[in-house]
Amino acid sequence: MSVVTLDTSQAIPGSRRTSKHSVSRALGDTGMEVKNVEQMTGASELGTFSHTFLSPELKHLRKEYYTIITRVTGLTVLIMWACLPVYWGALATSTDMTRNLDAWFIDRDGSRIGNALWDVFGNFSAPGAHLGWTNVDPVNIGTNDDVAQAIVAEKAWIAVVVQANATSNLDMARANGDITYDPTSAITVYYVQGRNEIAAANAIVPITTNLLQQTTSAFATYAAQRYLAQIRPGGTINTTAYSLLANAPQTLTPAVSWTMVNLRPYTAPVATAVTLVGQIFITIFAFMTAMANATARSLVQQHLRLSSYLKLRIVIPLVIYFPLSLSYALVNLAFNLPFGARYNYASGFCLFWVYVYLAMASLGLALESMITLLTPRFVPFFLFTLIVFNVSPAVLPNELQNPFYSYGYGFPVWNLSQAVRTIIFNTHSHLGVNASVLVGWIILSCGTISAFTWFFRRQEKAAVCNQLDVSKS
Structure with missing residues (x-):
């Protein structure tokens, strides 16, 4: 079987070969490691479309299949018990409080x-x-x-x-x-x-x-x-x-x-789609963007300086969120959401778009940051956690929840929900505080993206240097 290598003259100037570790890191953002590549090459030796699942020839592959499924099931159960009680708890005590x-x-x-x-x-x-x-x-x-x-x-x-x-x-x-x-x-x-x-x-x-x-x-x-x-x-x-x-x-x-x-009637039933459920959709759209960006940037990341790579990871998503948030706002416009309750209709729509953009950026960059640590294979588990912990405090007023849920005041979904109510129902304005929280999340995520990217880039460079030392000796 041939060994997978990269021409590091393209990856890092002055280097001739790269290590299997750096190849794994390069391919890791697309969910594929060197081990998977070797398995794909070896699979052809078993023949195609010629076995049942229980065939003896597939014993080693079957073992790895069961291992993967068992681990995913266990991790899913763990996430369930870690997250679902948070949402259930947000509703459980309302009648007592x-x-x-x-x-x-x-x-x-x-x-x-x-x-x-x-x-x-x-x-x-x-x-x-x-x-x-x-x-x-x-x-x-x-x-x-x-x-x-x-x-x-x-x-x-x-x-x-x-x-x-x-x-x-x-x-x-x-x-x-x-x-x-x-x-x-x-x-x-x-x-x-x-x-x-x-x-x-x-x-x-x-x-x-x-x-x-x-x-x-x-x-x-x-x-x-x-x-x-x-x-x-x-x-x-x-x-x-x-x-x-x-x-x-x-x-x-x-x-x-x-x-x-x-004094402020809930005049638009369609508002239910934007005050809570729609924000789950916003998070999912941001997740799709993060996954696509992870796949696309793996094509060029080994060829870029750190500064250029960071711009690719931060600026490109922020640009993508503009058409996505505008499209989301236009869908609500088509269903006659009452943007003119507090401001004139055009100003209300533009302000709504701005807050949707800020929320999408705050949630999307958080996913972009964690994808560095978790890789695309495990970031869906973080997505579920992010949704549950954001939605739970926003379901009911904080007065009807355990004091634990006061953390929601500092989370994106709670602040977007409050801002949307101000825009479409003319409720008491906290727009300044809401924007500050959302921008704070964006700045925090930009910082964590930079820190995590620098750390792993340093590891990759060290691995390449070690491989070069081994090859010279």
Whole structure:
């Protein structure tokens, strides 16, 4: 069998032969080593298309096949147990941690309705999920517009406001038979669905509405009994009061209700594709680029100076991410993602493109860095780890997760998700922080790519020099 060699006059000036180690490193980026080449050459001696899998002639190949499959299976199981509990854990404790969601109760009424509601809101201890209710002084919080702005600014997740004179308005409507009385004017609820639609749908809104339903129903029953007793003193029926009550039956039931004000509605169902799942796609596209770049650069890497090789590894992916991120943004444009929620439509689209590009670069260069250590054969395992650890903190608000998931504040997917919500739903802006985190990841990956490449290039040069010394001796 012939020995595979390279003409090092092309690889490193002044050298005549290269070692098997450097050949392995050169071919390693494409997933092929010298051993594989020798096996391919030897395979022809066994004949082609002439054996079954259990043929005795294939015993040594079968053994290596089983070894590879066993190792991959074991490594996959290990990755499963290392990563899947992270994602499962991100969801497992959400119902037990709803008290971490700040909620405001603001009583502008200061009378029977406000007092009755806070007695329940502030002391509710029934089994099930609860929000973290705080009784906020209406003087300190300001007007209802101020309350709305505070909720948008993420000071709390929801606010229940009992409006001024709610009790006296109800009493006057009953006494006068006011047919224009609106029970929903007594209470106003402010929340921001676009901040996190899952938390809003599964915890914030249902917990609050369930509590309001219980408290208002109980108050309506009590208030009706109280009023009916007043208009029947000593068993004598006050026909005038009954007539007025018949004119305005809504003052008896439901008597008190509420209005939901969704300050930042989740108006585009297609947004689900970009706030979380689409970011997995971005990571996969970046992975494809890293794998293609690893294959392509193996053709020239042995001929390049270190500085030129580093530019090839860093600059080329950054250039490729431009058309990829633009294409991703255009797909969302075709499905009418609401880019004009905060800025004008064109500016919103361009800003969205910029953040997608930064996220793709931060994730892609991380893969480009690790492919140096793991080689293309093992980098898919890192891809899975990267996806799981990025997605897990972004699924739910940090308040509904174990404090461990606070690491998400410094990861690309969490920051891209928050930036996208700001652009398409006009939620509270953290765009500066989001961009800083993404750029920080890009800079870190550029540094690790440079360090890892320098280290392995140094090893390759040392191997070639050692081989030259052996050949001279």
